[in-house]
Amino acid sequence: MEISIQLQFLSVWYSLLLGLVFGLVYDCIRIIRKLIIGDFSPKFQEKMLKKVFPKITNPLKQQNKKGKIKKQVITAIFDFLYCFIITLPLTIFIHVVNSGNVRWYILASVFCGILIYLFTIGKLTLLINEYIIFYIKIILSYLKYYILKPIKALIDKIKNKISKFILRHKNKAKKRKKQLESEENKNARKTLISSGKI
Numbered sequence: 001m002e003i004s005i006q007l008q009f010l011s012v013w014y015s016l017l018l019g020l021v022f023g024l025v026y027d028c029i030r031i032i033r034k035l036i037i038g039d040f041s042p043k044f045q046e047k048m049l050k051k052v053f054p055k056i057t058n059p060l061k062q063q064n065k066k067g068k069i070k071k072q073v074i075t076a077i078f079d080f081l082y083c084f085i086i087t088l089p090l091t092i093f094i095h096v097v098n099s100g101n102v103r104w105y106i107l108a109s110v111f112c113g114i115l116i117y118l119f120t121i122g123k124l125t126l127l128i129n130e131y132i133i134f135y136i137k138i139i140l141s142y143l144k145y146y147i148l149k150p151i152k153a154l155i156d157k158i159k160n161k162i163s164k165f166i167l168r169h170k171n172k173a174k175k176r177k178k179q180l181e182s183e184e185n186k187n188a189r190k191t192l193i194s195s196g197k198i
Contacts, residue, residue: 011097012109018093019113022086026114027122029085031129033078035136037071 090110094102 008103008105011103011106014093014097015106015109016113016116018089019110019115020117021113022090022110023114023117023122025085026082026118027125027129029078029082030126031133033074034129034133037074 094100094106098106
């Protein structure tokens with residue numbers, strides 16, 4: 001089945017737009033990944049830490065192997081997630097535009113659209129995102145320190161008071177049980193004595 005030049009040109013144009021959208025999706029996934037693992041460039045971290053925490057001297061330490069492996073695993077998971085996310089729209093796009101016929105120029109155009117996004121808008125968003133994510137992490141750490149830590153301390157105090165209350169009542173119940181048993185023994189002894197069995 002022959003496709004006209006106009007349809008091919010429209011297919012290329014739409015493929016480029018789809019590639020730009022896929023680049024945006026990749027950027028969103030990259031933001032989430034960086035928010036989870038905090039994968040910033042060392043120069044950016046040093047610059048921002050000096051601005052935010054000027055008294056801290058060289059807080060950046062070398063990561064151990066487990067930390068690097070964890071980052072690699074999370075990155076691989078997010079890359080797989082990205083491939084999984086773009087596969088369905090790409091398949092639907094090829095089916096709608098080209099009746100399911102995979103043409104090399106469509107795939108090349110999608111790839112070029114992704115590259116155009118990543119090397120233009122993607123660079124700018126990556127720079128801005130590092131600042132945004134860094135400040136979100138700082139805000140979250142402050143919230144954790146100033147809000148969650150006191151709440152945890154309060155919960156621990158309440159747990160201790162409840163456990164002391166329960167322990168006190170258990171001890172009282174044991175004492176009462178012992179008193180009742182000793183009273184029963186005395187009563188049983190009295191009844192035995194009064195009946196003349198002892």
